[in-house]
Amino acid sequence: MQRRAILGYGAAGVGAVALMLFVGWWRVDGPGAPAPVGQRPVTLTEMDFRLTDHEGNAVGPETLIGRPTMAFFGFTYCPDVCPTTLSDISGWLDDLGDEADEMNVVFITVDPERDTVETMAEYVGYFHPAIRGWTGPEEQIARVADGFRATYERVPAESGDYTMNHTASVFLFAASGRFVTMIDYHEPKEFAVPKIRRALEEEMEGAT
Amino acid sequence: MKKYILTGTLAALLTLGGLSVPALAGPEDVVVENAWSRASIGMNRPGAAYMTIRNTGDEPVTLIGLTTPLAMMPEIHETKTNAEGVSSMSPAGEIAIAPGESIALEPGGLHAMLMRLQEPMTEGDTFPLTLLFDDGGEVTVEVPILGIAARGPED
Numbered sequence: 001m002q003r004r005a006i007l008g009y010g011a012a013g014v015g016a017v018a019l020m021l022f023v024g025w026w027r028v029d030g031p032g033a034p035a036p037v038g039q040r041p042v043t044l045t046e047m048d049f050r051l052t053d054h055e056g057n058a059v060g061p062e063t064l065i066g067r068p069t070m071a072f073f074g075f076t077y078c079p080d081v082c083p084t085t086l087s088d089i090s091g092w093l094d095d096l097g098d099e100a101d102e103m104n105v106v107f108i109t110v111d112p113e114r115d116t117v118e119t120m121a122e123y124v125g126y127f128h129p130a131i132r133g134w135t136g137p138e139e140q141i142a143r144v145a146d147g148f149r150a151t152y153e154r155v156p157a158e159s160g161d162y163t164m165n166h167t168a169s170v171f172l173f174a175a176s177g178r179f180v181t182m183i184d185y186h187e188p189k190e191f192a193v194p195k196i197r198r199a200l201e202e203e204m205e206g207a208t
Numbered sequence: 209m210k211k212y213i214l215t216g217t218l219a220a221l222l223t224l225g226g227l228s229v230p231a232l233a234g235p236e237d238v239v240v241e242n243a244w245s246r247a248s249i250g251m252n253r254p255g256a257a258y259m260t261i262r263n264t265g266d267e268p269v270t271l272i273g274l275t276t277p278l279a280m281m282p283e284i285h286e287t288k289t290n291a292e293g294v295s296s297m298s299p300a301g302e303i304a305i306a307p308g309e310s311i312a313l314e315p316g317g318l319h320a321m322l323m324r325l326q327e328p329m330t331e332g333d334t335f336p337l338t339l340l341f342d343d344g345g346e347v348t349v350e351v352p353i354l355g356i357a358a359r360g361p362e363d
């Protein structure tokens with residue numbers, strides 16, 4: 001399938017159009033398959049962005065250093081994926097109990113136009129109290145996403161509104177800021193919770 | 209609705225008489241289980257509802273649409289997550305359910321997308337959702353509205 005697509009584009013071959021199609025295909029369905037090494041988020045200490053949390057505090061990558069971090073992207077107008085992920089995360093945190101107390105949990109919007117600080121505050125209030133909501137100017141959101149190697153895209157909806165396609169994986173970082181692993185969208189608890197423990201344990205090893 | 213029942217009866221009679229007739233799935237053949245939805249914040253955001261739709265009949269049924277007084281544009285949507293972990297959502301089109309089979313509308317897959325809400329979805333309330341089938345049959349279910357953070361029908 002992938003080979004055929006490559007040959008197809010090769011034949012159509014010449015110009016920029018083919019190249020653009022190829023790049024589009026590469027990014028959407030391409031060999032990218034299970035996140036290649038180049039697609040791993042950079043270390044938090046290498047990221048540079050300025051956002052505001054749902055209580056109005058200025059935050060950035062340095063806010064996350066020193067404690068393990070669980071972060072994901074979404075938007076509050078999202079009917080299916082985002083409430084599901086937030087509920088999943090709330091469930092994992094409940095499972096971990098005290099273990100997760102010293103963890104940063106951050107929901108970063110990819111829709112800052114609609115997700116103001118107040119909107120984020122109301123929304124995260126419905127989920128686990130550890131979850132922080134971060135928003136900010138579009139160009140800063142773009143920088144976070146770039147650091148995480150996450151993508152998002154505004155898509156018109158039939159209702160006349162728009163929706164957002166976005167990376168739905170949950171990212172885990174150690175207290176040092178090092179990327180540990182990802183939890184796929186809606187991954188069962190039996191897999192997700194041990195992954196979180198890995199991020200937590202790495203922190204303890206680093207501390208000793 | 210009345211016409212529908214009459215044709216259904218006619219079909220049953222013809223079948224009994226040994227004649228082959230086109231598929232006519234009655235609403236009595238469609239069982240909807242575990243319907244639930246999440247409360248909304250206000251009316252600007254779309255809602256989503258989930259359920260299992262079971263075809264207990266002997267003929268295929270095809271779900272072609274939805275109606276509800278709660279939303280101007282209810283539609284079956286499908287969330288897909290690609291190999292890079294990017295999720296997107298699009299109309300699922302018509303959905304055939306083979307005899308004896310069921311389809312699950314559940315988080316991360318198919319969902320009843322409730323666009324242009326006419327009123328907020330309040331936890332503890334219910335709303336009627338009507339499933340429309342290609343042969344003219346319809347099934348209406350009363351969908352409970354659970355909390356925003358609900359994960360499934362039991363929450």
Ligand SMILES: [Cu+2]
Pocket residue numbers: 079080285286297298319321
């Ligand atoms: Cu949808």
